[in-house]
Amino acid sequence: MTNTYAIVLAAGQGTRMKSNLYKVLHPVCGKPMVEHVIDHIHGLGANRIVTIVGHGAELVEETLGEKSEYALQAQQLGTAHAVQQAEKLIGDLDGTTIVVCGDTPLIRSETMEALIAHHNETGAKATILTAIADDPTGYGRIIRGADGQVLRNVEQKDATSEEQKVTEINTGTYCFDNRALFDTLKKVKNDNAQGEYYLPDVVGILQSEQALVSAYVTDDFSETLGVNDRVVLAEAEGVMRRRIAEKHMRNGVTIINPDNTYISAAAEIGRDTVLQPGTMIEGQSVIGENCTIGPNSQIVDSQIGEGTTVHSSVVLSSTIGSATTVGPFAHIRPDSNLGDRVKIGNFVEVKKSTLEEGSKVSHLSYIGDAKIGERVNIGCGTITVNYDGKHKHVTTVESDAFIGCNSNLIAPVTVEKGAYVAAGSTITENVPESSLAIGRARQENKEGYVQKLNLN
Structure with a gap:
């Protein structure tokens, strides 16, 4: 059975929250966002979980305790750079690694499990969790060929008018062959306006090397919600509250x-x-x-x-x-x-x-x-x-x-x-x-x- 590892990205400051509280520690239905993510990953039975911490690292570690291992991203130089901080802990291991953002509290264990299963079954080097959005504005689009295979992930600013009509979007959650991930991270460049290293570039590099990249579509767009401000926090609270209520109602x-x-x-x-x-x-x-x-x-x-x-x-x-x-x-x-x-x-x-x-x-x-x-x-x-x-x-x-x-x-x-x-x-x-x-x-x-x- 393939070993499974998880990397949780939780190092960003979250300036749009306009809060003294570190973003991923804001509660949703009484539990910090990042703890929801970690608990859902535990439902997978992952062999290792590494949380990438930065701003508020001590508070995050205190909150999660022994639920996770930790790697410090001292400078926030992008998502690819964040993932790279886990190399010293799991970089030389064989298996499948799922990368999840710590501000996505609504993603379920079942969805992550289905993503990993799809990744392993297809033999892909990278698999993107996607969703169908009523309004895909602002999201990267998944462009597929006639055979359904993923051709590329196109950011909004780079998409043609025809590509912008595509409603299948990149949620920011990925599965990788673990060794391929860390080998490819070394090839990511920061020649962009922000001067940062971006994780989606790993997918592009793998495709340029003729590696198979796949995508798995979740049927619940709300699971992919990333909380960046108080408005979206309230939206996530509402979805989670209804989900919890439904669970109890179904239990009598x-x-x-x-x-x-x-x-x-x-x-x-x-x-x-x-x-x-x-x-x-x-x-x-x-x-x-x-x-x-x-x-x-x-x-x-x-x-x-x-x-x-x-x-x-x-x-x-x-x-x-x-x-x-x-x-x-x-x-x-x-x-x-x-x-x-x-x-x-x-x-x-x-x-x-x-x-x-x-x-x-x-x-x-x-x-x-x-x-x-x-x-x-x-x-x-x-x-x-x-x-x-x-x-x-x-x-x-x-x-x-x-x-x-x-x-x-x-x-x-x-x-x-x-x-x-x-x-x-x-x-x-x-x-x-x-x-x-x-x-x-x-x-x-x-x-x-x-x-x-x-x-x-």
Whole structure:
């Protein structure tokens, strides 16, 4: 079986993005563009992957980690020069090399696999990935002979009026016989207006030497989209978002309005879950089966069990059990852990707290740095007062306790199992098991006081 290698071009600065962030690190559906490309190449089972880095090299290497090897293009002297930087790593190996741009996040593993298979089957020294464009303006055209063989690749500026009518375009992705690639790179000249070494010239040189050059046509033009500015970035985001939504829908997820639902590339969603409009599933989130998320909910890097509802709420870096309800208008902040059959109601904020099975915080409460046991009822307006201005402290409410409305639990404090806290209380000391704690001033009525205030 022929060995397969990959070279990812990721050294350009991307000035048209007008950004301090290196171009290939701009995210598409929550994942940097270049990481999409690398992950798709991993789907091929490539023997070696070399990413050519330049501007922002350290950040790219930090992002991709051990997913790739790296070669530095210290000066950006063109695409052929970039590929040449991989010679010291793979230049003397036998096999097939695919060259892909790091700003083409939409190209699929299946398309690259088909390109490589076509290349190997034809015995070509170089194979161009092409596509049919409705508007080919700006692209190099693929000119074929009567027998369908590739005669040449013509750049827009060099094409005749007849050649400019051709709609088969060069996408910028190639396959090469690896040894032929690096041998031919040495012959590329930079006698052009930009003084750069261009990879398409390798194809022309091979053809001039009577080597076979082939082309494989992808049936999805959007896969070839190269992101050079924010407008195209948004276009790529839209295509990827729809692709991700379709994958989940085919796997049994109901998405009411795919065009108004945002799902990260890394998210996992169980079957029979319903995503309402305005839902955002971000990061490494995992959502179980039979859930209802939304409308207008945001889930970030969180795990949600089966049969849970998150209605118009935000969940950040937290874990939620099964058959739990959250919202509407709740905020689950990082490091929270909600058990099964928990209820978090409207305008409740939970931060770095654990609520065990069957507990309820139904409305208008703040639960921070707290450990809440099973079947606890937290009344409306309750606050765990966790911050003394310098340090955070823990509130513990044990199982089957009942916290009345408008209570302040001044941490560190413990309400023991089965204890009650009367409504309107401020609790500063531990409450023993099965006790009633009342921490409020005794009511005193001043009869006739209103009349005394009336100056008339």
